[in-house]
Amino acid sequence: MGFDETEETRYHARAMPKMFIDGQEMEFRPGQTVLSLAHENDVDVPYFCYHPGLSIAGNCRMCLVQFENDKGEIQKKPDISCNMACKPGMKVHTQTESVKKLQSSVMEFLLLNHPLDCPVCDQAGECWLQEYYMDYALAPSAMRDHKTEKPKAVPLGPNVMLDAERCILCTRCVRFCDEVTKTSELTIVNRGGHAEISTFPSQRLENLYSSNVVDICPVGALTHRDFRFQQRVWFLKETESVCNLCSNGCNTYVDANAVDRQAYRIRPRHNDAVNAYWMCDIGRGAYKPVNAPTRSQHPVVAGAKATWDAAAGAVAAGLVGLKADAIAAVTSPYSTNENLWAFRRFVWDALKSTQVAAEVSPQAESHAKGDDFLLKADRTPNRQGLDAVFSAADSIHFDAVREGIDAGRIKALFILEADIVRLAKSPDDIRALLAKVPLVVYFATHLDETAAASKVVLPAATFVEMDGTFTNHAGRVQRIKPAFAPLYESRPSWAIAEYLATTLAPAARLTWKKAEDVFADLASRVPAFGGLTYARVGDQGALLNGAAATTQPVART
C-alpha cells in the first residue's frame, strides 16, 4: 500500500530517521524494511519470494545482506533484508564478497534441480532465474546426481498451468490466494526436495483473480493457458494501458508483437489508487477482440467495400437536404474521453445537431455483478467521462431518438463505437428501428449486428491501437497508449470525426493532429477536465475536478 499525498507530505515534514546502506546515508519511513529502502535508493538487492503486495515469507534467501555492529565489524552471519526493519543508525552491506558468494550460492541451489528447459519455457526472457543467473551466478552446475523429477504441465485451473520442476517454492502464489483473494486454493504438499505446489485433490484454482499467480511467479512454474506457446516474450513490447472491461480501470500493460501488430496478453500494472498489483481474469481477455477476424477492416458503404473518400462522400450524400433536427447520434461509455469529445464536436459543430443520446440502454438495466475487490458491476470503462462530456443537459434520452425515428423526423443516425443492437434491452426493436433510418453511420471497431444494420461503416481503432483516456468509477482519468498503429484501414474515432468534419463542414475547423490535442480541447471546455493534461495524468492517472480521492483495497474484504 502506498502513501497518499498528504501522508507523504507529513512524513517529509518530520525529521526522517536515517541509516546506512553500503556507507550511503538514507532516510527511511517508519516500518520500512531494509530491502524496500535499498530498492527505493537503487541499491541492487535481488529477491524471489518477496513481493510488495504480499506478506514476507523469507524463504528464498536471495536477499541476504550483512550487518555491521557497533564496533564497525561486518558480522559474519548474514540476515535477510526483506524481514529486517530499518533502524536509525543501522549499517547494512549489500555488496561485500561474502554477500556476492551468498547470492551465487542461492542461485546454485535454486538451479540445482531446475530442468533448464528454457528453450520450451514460456517464461524464458522474463525469468528471474535467467536474469539473476547472468547477474549473480554464471557458474556451471556442479551436480553429478540425478535431478529430482516432478510433475510437468499440470492444469491447476482454467487459466493456470503448473510445471513443478521449474518451481522454486517461493510461495508467492500460495500467499496470493491466502491473502489477496482469501480463497486459499493453493498450498505446498510434500516435504523437502519433493515439495510442490498443489491444490486440494479435485479442487481447482478457479477464482476470478487466479491469473495473477502467473504474473507473480518469478519463474516458469505457473504459465497462463492462454499465453502458453503463443509468443516468445522477447518479441513482445509492453505498452501502458488501462483495462476497458469494467469501470474500475485497472492499470495494465498490453504485451504486443509490434511487427505482427498482434496483442498477446494483458498484465496488471501497479497503481495503489486503483488496482494495487492485480487485475481480474476477465480483463485479461480484453486483447482478444483486437485481432479478431470480425474486426471492421475498411469503410463499407451499403454492404460494399469502399475507400474513405467514398465513405465520406456517401455520408455527405445522405445528409443532403437534412436539417439539424433530422440528425441524431448515439454514444456509449465504452469510448475514450477523446473519442467522445471529438464525436460531440463533430455532431454539434459540424452537423449542428444536439440530439445526442449518451447511451442506448442505461446502466441500471445491466445484470452484471461486481465483487468486493476489483470487478465493478458497471462493465464500461468510461461512464464518468461520458457523464462529463454528455451531461444530462447536453444529451437526450434514447427514447427521444426512438420517437424521432418512429415519427420519421430523424433521417440520419451517427453511432459511436457501440454495438447498440447488442447493448439494447430488446435487440429486435433496435434492429427494426435502424431499418427505418435512411442513413446510419457507424464508427465500428467490429462487424457486429449494428454494422450489419448500418449504411456506412467506418472502421474504428480499438483501445490497443490508439492514444486516449478513460475515466474510472472514482473519477480517475487514466491514459491508454497505442501498442501498434491501427490495424487495416481503421482510424481512432476522434480522427474519423475530424476527417468527416473536415470533409463535410470545413467551416467548423475541427483540426486535431493527435489525441492529446482533442484532450486539450476537452480540458479547455469541460470544467470537470479543467487543468488536466496528458503530462498531469501521467502513468498513474489524475482525478477529475470534484472527484474525491479513493484508495483501492489491496485485498478482498
Place this chain on the structure above:
Amino acid sequence: MRIPAGKPTPAYVGDSPGDFPRILTGTWKDPDAWTIESYLKSGGYEGLKKALTMKPDDIINDVKASGLRGRGGAGFSTGMKWSFVPKESKKPKYIAVNADEGEPGTFKDRELIARDPNKIIEGAIIAAFAIGANDVYVYCRGEFFREAERFQYAIDAAYEKGFVGDNVMGSGWKCHVRMTRGAGAYICGEETAMLTSLEGNKGWPKLKPPFPAVQGLFGGPTIVNNVETCAALPWILVNGGAAYAKIGTEKSTGTRLYGISGRIAKPGLYELPMGFNVGTFIHDVAGGVPNGKKVKYVIPGGSSTPILLADEYMKAGLDHESLATFKSSLGTGAVIVLDETDCLVRTLSVFQNFYAHETCGQCSPCREGVPWVAKICRRIEKGNAEMEEIDQVLRIADQFMGKTICAFADGAGFPIVSYLTKAKGEFEAHIRNKGCPYPAWG
C-alpha cells in the same frame, strides 16, 4: 480419566554412580510411578503448590538462579527465556511443551513421558503460572502412541485432582492443558515449526523476528519448553534454584538424562550430573564397548552434534562448555558410540539421508543443499565419487549453514563439517578403495 491399558516399550534405565539427587529418575524403580497416586505419594504437585504461593517474578528469578538450561538441544537459559515474555499482552500467552522428540539417537523424553508424565505436566503448569499464561499445549510426537496415552492420562488426572482447570488448587488462577499429536515430521520439533503445526498448518518454521516469546502461537507470546526441562521444574520449586545450581558444573547445572547407544555394553538411559566425564560414562557406567573393541568416535548429543575423536572423548565432560572446547555440543545428550569396525562414511550417509528426508523444503539452501549432500554421501560410501567431492560437500554445507530460517540446516551441517574435517581420511579411503573398507558395513 481413562487408565491406559497399553504399556510403552521401556528402555533400559541404568544405575548411575555418585551422590546427587535423582531429580528425573528417582521414582522410576516403581513400575507404577506414572500413576497419579504414586506421583502424589512421592511428593508430586508440591512444586506447583509452592509456586502458587509465590510471585511469578520470583519463580522466574528462582529458575534463573537454578541455572536450568533448555534440554531440547540449544541449551538456552530457561529463566532467561521466560523473562522475555512481555508482562502485558493483548493476546493470550501460551506455554507449549515440546514432546516431539525426534533427534536420531535420542530417547529421553519418550521415557520421561512413559514413566513420569505427571511431573512434566506439573512443570508445564508452573511455567504457565510464571509467565502468566492460562493455556498449556503439549505437542506429542505422532509415533509416541503409548506415551501419548500416558500424557493424556496425566492431563486428565490433573484436571480430576484440580491441578489444572478454571480454579487451580483453589487459587482462583485458571490454567488449561491440551495435548496435540504430531504427524511424523522431524521439523515439527523445531519450536516455531511446532507452533505452526499446533496452529493447524503445515509444519514450517516461522520467520524470526518476531520471536515466539513475543509473538508465537496464534500470535500470542509463547514459551516453548522441552519435556525434560519441564520435568526438572517441580524439584527446583520445592528445593530452590540454589540447590539445583549446586549440581553439575558452574554454567551447566543440574542433572540430565543421557541416553547412550551404539557400540556399548549397557545401552540405555542414565541420569547423571551435568559435566560427567564421557569416558567414565562409556567405560565405567555403561559397561564399555563390547567384544573388546576400542572406541573410535563418540557422538555426544544426537546426530546433529560433531564427533569426538578417540583421544578427545576421555577428556570431555557432558556439559555445554566442555564439549564446546572440542568444537562439539551437548545437543540432546544422546551419546552414540562408534567402535573401530564402524564406518563413519556410512554413519554420515545415514544421517544425511535422514536430514534430506526431513528438511521441510521452505528455504532454498536447505531444501536443495541437504538432499544434494545426501546424494553425494551415498556415492562416496559406495566409492563412486571423485576426491574433490569431499571438498565440494564441505562447500555445500558452508552454503546452507546459518543461511536459513531455522537451525535445521545447521544441524544437518555440523556432522558434515565435523566428520569431513576430523576424519577426512575415512572418506578418502572410500574413494580410493572404490568402496567401503569396513567389510561388516560394505
